[in-house]
Amino acid sequence: MAKSIGVIGGGQLARMMIPAAINLGLDIRVLAQTAGEPAALAVTALGSHLELDDVLAFAEAVDVVTFDHEHVPQSILRELVSRGVNVQPTPDALQFAQDKLAMRERLAALGVPVPDWARIETTEQLAAFLADHNGEGVLKTPTGGYDGKGVRVVRDAADAADWLADGGPLLVEELVDFRRELAQLVARRPSGELALWPLVESVQRDGVCAEVIAPAPDSAGRLADVAADIATTVAESLGVTGVLAVELFETTDDRLLVNELAMRPHNTGHWTIDGSTTSQFEQHLRAVLDLPLGATGSRDPWSVMVNVLGGPTTGSVGDRYGAAFTDQPTVKYHFYDKAPRPGRKVGHVTAGGDDLDEVVYRARAASAFFDN
């Protein structure tokens, strides 16, 4: 019998694991909250990732449980493990992707370079931090944030009042003076094998990833080496299994600082579906099953991924295929079967080739057919 993988969450990351599972002959099953989510084709159970009974019933029928998102509570994860369920990444690792305060504390202890940060529970503590950092900072809720949600630039301690009123500590970080954002993806098996993709540049708009360039221009040498060292240290020290995305700031004074961690396939790795010998989705499945990892060489000198954000405001994505496919026949199109909504990630496109400017042009041109 084929090995079975249970994915908690039915979003586009679970969706994009399905082709990889089909190719490898693996049995993939998804626990989704509702019918009609992007990974619907592999949904075998509807239920909540916040309900132990739902998760347990789903998890006990598969060889390994993994995730589309990091929102399954630690209490449920630990109960699964105590009942013998194979959970990858483990709760011990996943806590650092779930809780940004825990992540900052752990990375600081490891000596991994991070922005200046502090744990705050009062406006006075925040005021003190701001006073030490040019009067500005980035305030984050430790849990539950994504794509710019749960993140706020603050220049006055009073700006934190509403979040502090909700109780619980907050994380404040220095507003990093960065040149660009980068991401280093790595996959790691429980038995220790580790494979890195090239360092990439991630262009964010309104707190959401808009474009990814692989490899990051002018990154060969020191920059790539430092990023690989950081990702390797994090993956090994935290015992991460599956794909780990380390989002980085390249500062104007040439340092690399860790911004965020994700322990699952990540938007900055979507280019690997078409641009790498082994996609992040295939690699994640191999890794969580503790199978040998695939080669991570690039298929083209340059790959550029552009997200389709929002989608058409009239008609459907499918109405735009004709014009896009005609104009850009070499671009690879990926759509998640999500209804258009402003800012929503409804798909992405990837172009590859020898000339970066030309590759960027093709990817942006293809994506633009799905705007407005």
Next chain:
Amino acid sequence: MAKSIGVIGGGQLARMMIPAAINLGLDIRVLAQTAGEPAALAVTALGSHLELDDVLAFAEAVDVVTFDHEHVPQSILRELVSRGVNVQPTPDALQFAQDKLAMRERLAALGVPVPDWARIETTEQLAAFLADHNGEGVLKTPTGGYDGKGVRVVRDAADAADWLADGGPLLVEELVDFRRELAQLVARRPSGELALWPLVESVQRDGVCAEVIAPAPDSAGRLADVAADIATTVAESLGVTGVLAVELFETTDDRLLVNELAMRPHNTGHWTIDGSTTSQFEQHLRAVLDLPLGATGSRDPWSVMVNVLGGPTTGSVGDRYGAAFTDQPTVKYHFYDKAPRPGRKVGHVTAGGDDLDEVVYRARAASAFFDN
């Protein structure tokens, strides 16, 4: 809403359409005879492709009907069309992939080069043909054959007695003195656009495709041009839509003769999943939906596909992943979730690279892990 494609038949060809549909954001549904067939993930109806009611109920809910195999009877196909179902390829085209006598008659009328052939209904007619062709020939049942089934080399007219006793005419062809077998794949939209992949070499063992080399070595120039012309003529003259595979003999006297036609993705095109900008499965979906076709350039100078035939005689395919993945991390693995059985196509592997000998070695080495 996403466009929906209904595939009749739940085998590996339907299975390999699923990743392409997921990527493009299309809704794919499969009519299979039983649960647990390779395309199980997309099965929305169980039923027989030989029962009008089963096919009709399935077909009326989708935007276009296409096929995993060519075994749906013309009577059912024509009834679908008469009820307004969009069937691609059309019954008019598909009849030439279903009936080898009809195919031979039509190609001969078009002036497309084919082996000498005759329609026979008696042993006397067969004896006359053999007498004219060095006492040997290839006897074929006009319908229902595949992978060497329904094909027999004959050197005595009495060898045909059992098949003739079943009634109906048979096809006899000269035993072609060929150097190698080639295949030219092309995709065509209803509105006429057409795209060809490179001519490939197909190595057969025991009447079953064992390996495919893309492009066919030493085929650039005249050979590739002639093959492209033949495939274009066939696709356009027969009104083929979707993928058309034209299997060819390269004779020892440097001619190309059409052996067989298939109007669906074909084993000789599996290399395109990993080796071409647009796979035959994605292109088939685009074509049957009359969407603009994707680019068909190769991703590597050489791609080699090796079928996994039979599969392990002990344990399961999955038991062999560890050794295979470790030894050949650059090879792409594809398994169809079929139980091992001697000679059965249970999967395939594809390698790509610059040096043909080395690419062949990697593909064969990866496949060999799943033998015996």
